[in-house]
Amino acid sequence: MNKIITLFISLLSLNLFSQTDKNGNPVFNSLTLSEEKVNDYVLNSNYYTLANNISNKNSSVFITEQPSLDEIELAATKLPSDFFLVVKNLSPVKMIMLAEKSEMVFFVIDPATGANEVFPADIKGDITENRAKEIIEQKFDKRAKIDGNILFFNNKNLSIISTKEIKAKVKKLIAKKNLNQGEANQTKFDDKALLKKIVIKETHNGGKLDFFTEIKGHENDGIQVKPGIFSTKMGIALYKWGRGNYEIGVNNVEDALNIWEEIKERKPSKREIEYITMGFNKQLEN
Template structure:
């Protein structure tokens, strides 16, 4: 367990790359520091046998992938072998929606490429990797190539996470457009209730028009618009004009504020 009481399954980063305006980060669950590590949640034996190595390598997850949008993780995929045959499936988590589901892989293989290579690097296994085949225990096993996994992850991530996220953003923007004039995100009447011509907020005086923009900025950020420039463009689309410099400063302050 880690310091927060969570189970440990040690991994190492393979790579990160851009795809469809998001970043995909791939990682590999290693044999080393897991199979013979008592602190690992997948510990098997301090002195693993060949069967232990084989079972670990072919029955436990190999890869996981994070899908991030400007540093914010939107979803995760974990490649898991099926117990009954030489196939795999992805366990998928979509953050923010509390969704967790499985998608079958169309790929086939007994062992993934990174596992096969690591297994072959352990002297006592006498394993050998030859092109797409692992020789282990006098038998040949088909290797599932990492490149093929990546290509499948791209397809699944686009369909299940990226496009879903784009639709979600579109819904948020439509809600904001609808509610910004005469709705829940129209703060003109709210600020008119303040006495005087100006409102003092954190040592700065704002006229009521600009303070309504400040409140709007804080509200749209809370509703899911995380980029100031995106909020700026939305405001200008809704109001059909450019923001003035004082208005932009008010919007920026709203983004920095948690009401």
């Protein structure tokens, strides 16, 4: 796992901040959780998910499509979780990421150069609050529960690190090390917009997500998906398109449907919603 973290840090430094490699594949999918104005900068709070990462072949932290509880626990407690952007004029000045080496530390990355520094975080605990919440939401373990600042998961009690504490320590580090100083990088942090551009491009004729050109004129032809299950060629194409969105790194099916709406310049039909959702959730592969 330490090797994976080291590889991830290297990839992140090289590919700041798009979260994608040179081929457009996601390094580690993330969600923006909040933005807060602090003095002369904006603190952008983000979270690296387990879902659509450790079970996604295109992610740099892929484990397997069906990770065990032990594998999920290791990833949940060892992989980077929360990260923050110091933003000025809509552009990042610094990235600050909480990670574990022999102890909790903050990696600070300069987007202009890719150079990084490491600072002690002075934070104790087994798992971040955002990770604990995701474990409950994703139902990785039906017996998992949160009781106060303890997560019961995989037959273990894991102490939870509060988001409030992490953010307070980040603000203190920014002030102490003047991390809000310097010129804003010209690279915009707009992961969702970048992924949308990739999906739209790959959906066009001949792209990786173009499952439609080859079936033109035969959209309603019947096809057997697996024994006892039948659909149309268009249904399967929509399913594959939804699945492709998941693999590229789109974080939820609502974002995928919004991209489809932009491509088609209309609201998705009931059938399109059904099949794209099934594909995104890999329902025919269960």
